Amino acid sequence: MKPAEYYQRDRLWQPPQLAPNYKTSVPRSPRQALLSIEQSMSEVTGPVFGHGDIDPIDNDLIKNYAKTGDPIGERIIVHGRVLDENGRPVPNTLVEIWQANAGGRYRHKKDTYLAPIDPNFGGCGRTMTDANGFYFFRTVKPGAYPWRNWVNNWRPAHIHVSVFGSSFSQRLITQMYFEGDPLIAKCPIVTSIPDPKAIEQLIAPLDMNAAIPLDSLAYKFDIILRGRRSTMFENRLEGN
Amino acid sequence: MPQKLDYRKETPSQTAGPYVHIGLAPGAAGFDIYGNELGRDIAGPHAPGERIRVEGLVYDGTGAPVKDVLIEVWQADANGIYPHPEDPRYGKVARGFRGWGRVITEFDTGLWGFETIKPGSVMGRNGRLQAPHLNLWIVARGINLGLNTRLYFADEEQANAADPVLNLIEQQHRRATLVASREMRDGKPVYRFDIRLQGENETVFLDV
Numbered sequence: 001m002k003p004a005e006y007y008q009r010d011r012l013w014q015p016p017q018l019a020p021n022y023k024t025s026v027p028r029s030p031r032q033a034l035l036s037i038e039q040s041m042s043e044v045t046g047p048v049f050g051h052g053d054i055d056p057i058d059n060d061l062i063k064n065y066a067k068t069g070d071p072i073g074e075r076i077i078v079h080g081r082v083l084d085e086n087g088r089p090v091p092n093t094l095v096e097i098w099q100a101n102a103g104g105r106y107r108h109k110k111d112t113y114l115a116p117i118d119p120n121f122g123g124c125g126r127t128m129t130d131a132n133g134f135y136f137f138r139t140v141k142p143g144a145y146p147w148r149n150w151v152n153n154w155r156p157a158h159i160h161v162s163v164f165g166s167s168f169s170q171r172l173i174t175q176m177y178f179e180g181d182p183l184i185a186k187c188p189i190v191t192s193i194p195d196p197k198a199i200e201q202l203i204a205p206l207d208m209n210a211a212i213p214l215d216s217l218a219y220k221f222d223i224i225l226r227g228r229r230s231t232m233f234e235n236r237l238e239g240n
Numbered sequence: 241m242p243q244k245l246d247y248r249k250e251t252p253s254q255t256a257g258p259y260v261h262i263g264l265a266p267g268a269a270g271f272d273i274y275g276n277e278l279g280r281d282i283a284g285p286h287a288p289g290e291r292i293r294v295e296g297l298v299y300d301g302t303g304a305p306v307k308d309v310l311i312e313v314w315q316a317d318a319n320g321i322y323p324h325p326e327d328p329r330y331g332k333v334a335r336g337f338r339g340w341g342r343v344i345t346e347f348d349t350g351l352w353g354f355e356t357i358k359p360g361s362v363m364g365r366n367g368r369l370q371a372p373h374l375n376l377w378i379v380a381r382g383i384n385l386g387l388n389t390r391l392y393f394a395d396e397e398q399a400n401a402a403d404p405v406l407n408l409i410e411q412q413h414r415r416a417t418l419v420a421s422r423e424m425r426d427g428k429p430v431y432r433f434d435i436r437l438q439g440e441n442e443t444v445f446l447d448v
């Protein structure tokens with residue numbers, strides 16, 4: 001079987017590079033048109049990861065940096081599936097997340113927000129999807145935090161999510177938001193996405209079925225990567 | 241009414257933000273958490289081929305270096321084989337060759353760099369060879385959707401002249417934005433590749 005191409009990215013669904021209300025995008029967005037290329041082996045292949053690359057505790061942000069006890073905050077499970085646009089699961093793919101602590105502070109040299117660092121919270125995790133594309137993390141719900149854009153901008157609570165998929169052309173970084181957060185609609189980073197339906201795709205609903213009684217609430221976040229042509233007909237990358 | 245197509249939509253991208261290091265390179269954020277930070281060794285110790293260093297700066301539209309960028313690299317081995325099961329020659333990929341790397345800038349200067357081996361030519365479409373190249377993916381605060389580009393090598397003049405992607409760039413002078421210059425430093429080859437996000441000599445970015 002010859003490798004098949006991935007569907008083209010819907011550039012009207014994705015945020016444009018230049019989103020003037022998100023000020024940093026102004027000097028950092030290309031002005032020239034992207035060069036659209038037909039995919040070759042360089043685009044339909046991508047890095048492969050294995051369980052040897054990570055440790056089992058890496059997906060547990062409540063324990064993976066705990067020093068003197070558990071981190072402060074609302075305990076949550078974040079779970080879902082990585083699927084492609086055809087609805088097929090993406091198995092054995094690396095999912096990495098990072099986030100602020102419950103007070104909205106990042107464990108990062110460059111974060112100077114006055115909310116305190118939590119000595120028991122690192123703020124990052126990673127895992128591999130299983131054979132059916134399922135993944136889960138345990139963490140605490142991140143706090144909202146202020147950022148310099150307009151004078152009084154606040155990021156809605158969010159978790160940054162990085163996913164690989166099966167090819168380098170599926171590589172994606174996004175952010176997961178939480179159902180019901182009034183800051184979502186006010187955020188210039190969120191609203192860089194033009195289609196309100198697309199924004200909804202980033203909002204994880206509360207999932208009481210996955211909550212653990214007397215322990216943790218849960219949010220469900222499915223991630224969709226670019227789909228791929230069927231190989232039933234001629235879609236060959238190579239040939240005559 | 242026709243039947244409905246039932247495709248799902250790709251999850252929209254959001255910027256990696258200023259704290260991308262926490263998730264993808266926590267050591268650089270200032271803490272030690274993982275037993276193994278991924279993406280630090282692209283080629284491994286045994287892969288044959290020319291050992292090279294690649295470095296550069298990413299500039300914004302005002303000409304200032306971007307100091308919080310993260311770049312990922314995906315490349316073939318010296319024989320042009322990708323370490324991925326769909327490469328038809330996958331079984332012959334160099335031992336221990338990962339092909340993927342992740343690099344961040346020095347916070348003070350914005351300089352980034354990594355060691356690898358120079359890749360071989362890679363099969364393109366319709367049996368047409370592509371010049372040796374590295375596939376790069378760039379994310380940072382202010383970048384809403386990761387930017388794809390390619391790095392080609394200045395000493396591959398002939399192969400570059402025939403490369404199907406370089407030839408697709410309509411304005412010929414812009415092709416040079418994808419070609420890294422080569423110099424020798426302490427007897428070792430170093431390729432310089434500056435990326436300009438915007439403005440004069442803006443790098444050609446790819447919609448893959």
Ligand SMILES: [Fe+2]
Pocket residue numbers: 100155158160257259
């Ligand atoms: Fe953030």
